[in-house]
Amino acid sequence: MNTRTIHDFKDAGQKSCLLSHTRKAGLALMPPLGDLLLRCWVAYAFWVSGLTKIQNWDSTLYLFQYEYSVPLLPPDIAAYLGTGVELCGPVLLALGLFGRSAAAVLFLFNIVAVISYPDLGAAGIEQHKVWGLMLLVCLLHGPGKWSVDAWIKQHFFSSAE
16 A cells, blocks of 8 residues: 655655755866866976975086076076976966966976977876876866966956846
8 A cells, every 4th residue: 555645755856856956066066176186286296396306406407407408598597497487387276376377387388398308208208298288278278166266256356246
């Protein structure tokens, strides 16, 4: 004997609607989380490289003098500029502050790094390709909703309706 009432079906429908809404809300968090993870992942790679350069500055100057062939720049200027980009760019990218600009600078820096170091090897080139693709996504897509850029836009440039 089936003793279900209309109220039972209403409750089931409300629960189903609530679950659907909760699932949609959870899925809505995925793109901003993905943007943040992508930015932080690629920023970390450049940040670590910058930290390595400042840990032994004499070694860094030596590498820029004798190993890296940075076009158009004297080795000492290239060392300072490269280290600065690897320390400032990742912070801006991870925060999503001037996100597209930071991604563009790191994207170009990545290209120069590949061109400047002929002994990079196949594995290194593949790594730089992955970083370049990640930076290109950040550049074309923007830093996403969970970024300082989005916060600034929302709080200072949203239209008053």
